[in-house]
Amino acid sequence: MENISIKAFYQDIGFTLENFFNPKNARDLGHFNVFDSAKFYHSSRNKAEMAYNRRLYYKISLIKGRNLVEFAGKSVIIETQGILFATPKIPYRYIPQDKEQRGFFCVFTKEFLSKSLTGQSLDDFPIYKINSDFVYQLSDEQYAKLEIIFKKMDEELSADYAYKYDLIRNYVLELIHAGQKLKPIDSLSNATNASSRITSLFIELLERQFPIENHSQVIQLKTPTDFAKTLGIHINHLNKVLKEATGKSTTEIVNGRIAEEAKILLKQTQWNISEIAYTLGFEEVAHFSNFFKKHTLFSPLKYRND
Secondary structure, three states: OOEEOHHHHHHHHOOOHHHHOOHHHOOOOOOEEEEEHHHHHOOOOOOOOOOOEEEOOEEEEEEEOOEEEEEOOEEEEEOOEEEEEEOOOOOEEEEEOOOOOEEEEEEEOHHHHHHHOOOOOHHHOHHHOOOOOOEEEOOHHHHHHHHHHHHHHHHHHOOOOOOHHHHHHHHHHHHHHHHHOOOEOOOOOOHHHHHHHHHHHHHHHHHOOOOOOOOOOOOOOOOHHHHHHHHOOOHHHHHHHHHHHHOOOHHHHHHHHHHHHHHHHHHHOOOOHHHHHHHOOOOOHHHHHHHHHHHHOOOHHHHHHO
16 A cells, blocks of 8 residues: 655656646645546546555545545545545545446645645645545536536646636635535445454554664554554454454554564664664654563663674
8 A cells, every 4th residue: 555645746747847837826725636537537547446455645536436435444435526635644445336436636735725724734624634524415406506617727727827726726725615515425344344444554554663763763653542543443443354354453463563673773773872863753762662572581781782
């Protein structure tokens, strides 16, 4: 599983970011672009089926056509048309279930909307919470209304209007608010596939924090609760899934991986014990020393000097 940046997205479709940034608009932070899905996916290089990856940008997709969407522990079917609000927090993919696929999608960075969110973060919106169901079925009327907004964004992006990005920001916020009024699609029942995805996502989240390469790199996910919140599932469910898949509890897996990284840092770096403790998420050296001794039977200093 990869982490796809906005730059990687453009490289994958055969463009560079410079194609879409106007130097005259350098005062505008962040990045935004909008695509006609039919034109985009009909090119030889781009495919409608997406890999199961975590994207480091936001994406709103207006989808016309039957699609299977997979994310976290859920699989949902967009029967005829829908809208999807993708966040960097949740890896996902969607797989077309028929050949006729139309619609629009826009991609943007968090910084793009910062000018319109004074005192508020994009992640404060319910639709972008980690436990949000971000796929919604649309009626013909709802689809038509949202399609108009996408067409307006597409039109403004090509215009010479000096404040076009301010106007586009308003359109993006209009889409977000419209999405928050919608009812999520019911998840398909597939416990085996869901458990497999949860296990894979958990391992990916854990391993993404390593290796520790500098003093300023501090692991952010250290407890089972941290992982459960990030995955948007209950801690008991995460423990059950991991126990069935690995024979170990969430705590055992996380602590085991942290202990392994501690051993690597003690043997392969010249960092002092305090620095190593800090990067591994321990506020007190004593807590780290107790943790390490519990998992290795050695104190950090003795392990380093042996």
